[in-house]
Amino acid sequence: MSDDYSNVASLYDFLQREFPVEKLVAFIFRYFGRKGFRPKSVLDIGCGTGSFVVELCKKGLRCSGLDASQEMISVARKKSKDVNFFTGDMADFLLKDKVDLVTAISSPLYMGNFDKSRRASCFSSVFKNLNTPGYFVFDILNFGNFESCLAKKSRKFPITSKFEHEGVSYNTSIDYANPDKISLKIFKSEGNSLVLEQVYERSDADVLKRELLAAGFSDVYVTINKMGVHKDYLVFAAKP
Numbered sequence: 001m002s003d004d005y006s007n008v009a010s011l012y013d014f015l016q017r018e019f020p021v022e023k024l025v026a027f028i029f030r031y032f033g034r035k036g037f038r039p040k041s042v043l044d045i046g047c048g049t050g051s052f053v054v055e056l057c058k059k060g061l062r063c064s065g066l067d068a069s070q071e072m073i074s075v076a077r078k079k080s081k082d083v084n085f086f087t088g089d090m091a092d093f094l095l096k097d098k099v100d101l102v103t104a105i106s107s108p109l110y111m112g113n114f115d116k117s118r119r120a121s122c123f124s125s126v127f128k129n130l131n132t133p134g135y136f137v138f139d140i141l142n143f144g145n146f147e148s149c150l151a152k153k154s155r156k157f158p159i160t161s162k163f164e165h166e167g168v169s170y171n172t173s174i175d176y177a178n179p180d181k182i183s184l185k186i187f188k189s190e191g192n193s194l195v196l197e198q199v200y201e202r203s204d205a206d207v208l209k210r211e212l213l214a215a216g217f218s219d220v221y222v223t224i225n226k227m228g229v230h231k232d233y234l235v236f237a238a239k240p
């Protein structure tokens with residue numbers, strides 16, 4: 001299995017080209033406005049190629065981005081000199097200076113390598129590195145994907161498609177290992193070599209809320225983000 005994004009670092013922005021970054025930032029800040037919360041610093045965990053945190057920079061925040069993949073970070077660094085990008089593990093990190101806001105976008109929390117205990121460890125790291133008051137905001141992809149696929153049980157899996165990027169052609173395959181797991185695979189067409197396999201688990205808003213409360217967060221608000229291609233959970237958790 002290959003869930004290392006290093007293999008797709010040069011491809012990632014193309015794959016995410018329809019992601020509504022600006023709309024998502026505006027939505028998050030409308031929520032903060034209602035709460036009277038004005039963050040001055042942010043850490044984006046699992047920041048990937050940095051598109052989301054670079055957008056946050058436009059709000060005047062002191063920005064940093066952490067990702068496990070050196071290759072993703074290298075692409076991100078080319079986008080902005082104003083963001084402090086560094087490699088690390090979002091399930092276990094310690095910042096020199098705490099931040100007002102931690103974000104995790106495009107579901108790095110629910111990828112194959114995040115089981116319940118890694119998630120707990122991530123929530124605890126985020127909590128420790130937040131100022132008071134502070135917020136943790138993250139999305140959980142594929143909520144809508146699951147619903148629409150379950151509604152189409154008759155559909156034949158895997159669902160396959162093809163795309164081309166910079167003269168290289170790729171095949172994708174989406175499959176359902178069981179009703180609670182979606183696996184997305186991307187292969188280079190030539191040689192059929194696997195470049196990414198990502199497993200997304202079905203998520204449950206009530207379970208998430210319990211886990212966040214157990215980590216010390218309060219005022220946990222889970223909403224459905226309808227801005228992207230699929231409906232996703234968007235979670236706000238406060239450190240009061």
Ligand SMILES: C[S@@+](CC[C@H](N)C(=O)[O-])C[C@H]1O[C@@H](n2cnc3c(N)ncnc32)[C@H](O)[C@@H]1O
Nearest residue numbers: 005046047048067068069072089090105106108
């Ligand atoms: C789907 S991408 C999301 C990237 C970015 N947040 C965005 O919105 O486009 C998931 C990212 O999480 C990173 N990641 C996965 N596990 C990680 C971990 N334990 N610590 C830090 N980053 C991790 C991957 O390297 C990848 O860049």
